Amino acid sequence: MTSLLTGKVALVTGAAQGIGRATAERLADAGAHVLLADIDGGAAQATADGINATHPDAASGLAVDVRSEADTRAAVRTAIAQWGSLDVVVNNAGVTRDATLRRMTVEAWQAVFDVNLLGTMLMTQAAAEVLREQGSGSIVNVSSISGKVGLVGQTNYSAAKAGVVGFTKAAAKELAHRGVRVNAVQPGLVNTPMTSVLREDVLQQKLAEIPLGRAAEPHEVANVVLFLASDLASYMTGAVLEVTGGRFM
Ligand SMILES: NC(=O)c1ccc[n+]([C@@H]2O[C@H](COP(=O)([O-])OP(=O)(O)OC[C@H]3O[C@@H](n4cnc5c(N)ncnc54)[C@H](O)[C@@H]3O)[C@@H](O)[C@H]2O)c1
Numbered sequence: 001m002t003s004l005l006t007g008k009v010a011l012v013t014g015a016a017q018g019i020g021r022a023t024a025e026r027l028a029d030a031g032a033h034v035l036l037a038d039i040d041g042g043a044a045q046a047t048a049d050g051i052n053a054t055h056p057d058a059a060s061g062l063a064v065d066v067r068s069e070a071d072t073r074a075a076v077r078t079a080i081a082q083w084g085s086l087d088v089v090v091n092n093a094g095v096t097r098d099a100t101l102r103r104m105t106v107e108a109w110q111a112v113f114d115v116n117l118l119g120t121m122l123m124t125q126a127a128a129e130v131l132r133e134q135g136s137g138s139i140v141n142v143s144s145i146s147g148k149v150g151l152v153g154q155t156n157y158s159a160a161k162a163g164v165v166g167f168t169k170a171a172a173k174e175l176a177h178r179g180v181r182v183n184a185v186q187p188g189l190v191n192t193p194m195t196s197v198l199r200e201d202v203l204q205q206k207l208a209e210i211p212l213g214r215a216a217e218p219h220e221v222a223n224v225v226l227f228l229a230s231d232l233a234s235y236m237t238g239a240v241l242e243v244t245g246g247r248f249m
């Protein structure tokens with residue numbers, strides 16, 4: 001694993017905690033330099049400091065709001081200024097604002113679309129400017145199994161995460177002839193701060209749906225992101241990989 005991304009430069013959004021943090025750690029384990037972009041720049045830098053403790057100078061943190069065109073472009077410029085190129089982008093930043101359709105507000109709908117879908121488009125657009133000229137690159141978008149099956153209380157999130165799949169496939173077609181691959185992962189239930197707020201009965205109901213019988217740890221999603229990011233997946237583009245322990249297969 002150590003040599004999969006040697007000499008490569010990666011940018012991971014929402015990297016301060018959870019799946020993004022585990023992904024940044026895995027990419028650094030694989031030899032990459034990693035820019036951890038998060039709306040909480042201090043937390044991103046603290047996570048980067050943790051990575052640097054075992055991989056000196058491999059990581060740095062940056063305050064980035066993926067909803068901002070200026071921020072996403074600045075993030076791409078920062079990665080290149082720091083390490084000379086950009087090879088891997090992981091669009092992981094995401095939020096939920098759960099409510100049943102009866103109670104769904106325009107604010108909750110928009111908030112989820114802005115981070116999960118607009119943010120993914122803006123960062124991909126900014127990175128693609130560089131990757132298509134370079135003639136190589138791998139973009140991995142973090143969707144959700146909610147975007148495949150639709151989950152009660154998540155009309156906004158399910159729609160946005162399904163949107164990430166459509167976006168991934170369209171961008172994959174636009175960028176393939178320039179040597180740039182675009183793929184997605186659809187995690188199921190993962191032990192992160194996002195899911196730590198679930199009510200116990202809701203958690204038990206979800207666990208009962210999972211053939212492997214447990215939630216994923218963040219690094220188990222990160223391993224699949226690493227695979228798609230690396231040349232091991234050199235003939236994959238527009239693919240959507242489920243990382244669900246068999247839930248909703
Ligand atoms: N945890 C799960 O069970 C699960 C399942 C399927 C998909 N996902 C998806 O995986 C991704 C990561 O989820 P997680 O569970 O690690 O979440 P998390 O809430 O633990 O972490 C999300 C990170 O994104 C950052 N962020 C939020 N808004 C941002 C913005 N506008 N710009 C930049 N950064 C921003 C947060 O500060 C945080 O560090 C999300 O896209 C989520 O939808 C999670």
